[in-house]
Amino acid sequence: MDEGYVKYVAERRDGIVPHSAQLDELNQARTALFDLGLIGVYPDGVGYGNLSFRNSGNQFVITASATGALRTLQSEQFCLVESFAVENNCVQSMGSLPASSESMTHGAIYAAQPLVHWVMHVHSRVLFDDLLRRLAPSTSADIPYGTPAMARSVGALVATQQQLPFVFVMAGHDEGVVACGANMPSTLQALLASLQRTSET
Template sequence: MKDEGVIKYSQVWKRNVLPSLKEADALLAIRDALFRRHWIGTDADGVGFGNVSVRLPDNAFLITASQTGHIPHLSTVQLSMVTAVDINENTLWCTGLMPASSEAMSHAAIYAVKPDVHCVIHVHDAELWNSLIHVAPTTDAGIPYGTPDMAYALQELILDMEDNELIVMGGHPDGIISAGSNTDDAWQTLQNWSAAGKDRL
């Protein structure tokens, strides 16, 4: 059964208007760029894919909300603030007018072990995924997205990386994660690997 876009973790969502956050501007700008690049969007069944987040103070982060892939231009209404995560218990706490993305646990896992990472991007690109799987660092094909196992697998891989922080999600067809010190850095890593992937075709 297809489970794309399904939130697999327990989510404690407090429906609230988000406070004004300076980090939102950069997040919204890169999200819309990812949409234009077709790295965020909807599949043939109308299910949204792809998401992006930025780190906030106090171990929080701001992420695009669940099922917003069909919207060309997001506003802060379509963002969610993750305030706490318990990977072992597969539970996430968030606030905003919409719930956090189904991939928020993966973002949280990376932020938890890489204090220098301030942006995480998750895109879908079938061509790039097929060209980079097992070329770039790749999670095991038996690990599904949105689970504690995926969170721990991402942590293990990214802790071994110093540069070009891109991970192919082996058990999540078309899924790719890029991480960087800011939105520009994460975007450039994705662009660089995209160019390298095309050279392999």
């Protein structure tokens, strides 16, 4: 599984993301997804799944790298992405841990669609397969995870979505599914509804 390590150039300054109501919301959504196995750790120990919310402008708070095993996160396990540049493949963050390896993808989404305030990236075999079968919006299968090409592709796809929330598949990132929305409950609900549909024909 091509996951769990950072492919972009990371610049980090030490700090703690201040506590906020949105951090509580993020933990609430994350624990729900963790309990469903949509966020977690593969048998080889590599974590998967990451959540973020827009802070201001294109800055966003995202879960730190290598936190997949934890059901609830503490303040030290969040990072504020202060700036990023897709073309230079670099991400600048503030926090005590490295930002999620998928920070660039989240950033591309926020930059492409100003109405998106929440991004939830999960992994699920059944959800991934079902969404592809239903011809859900998808990035190309030949674009691998964690590359500037994926970030550009995700940005282009998100820019075409007229309605929030929406769910799309990263076909070149096995099991990778992303939900984007204006607020936490609607974004979480979009994922849960998609998961629910997998048991229907």
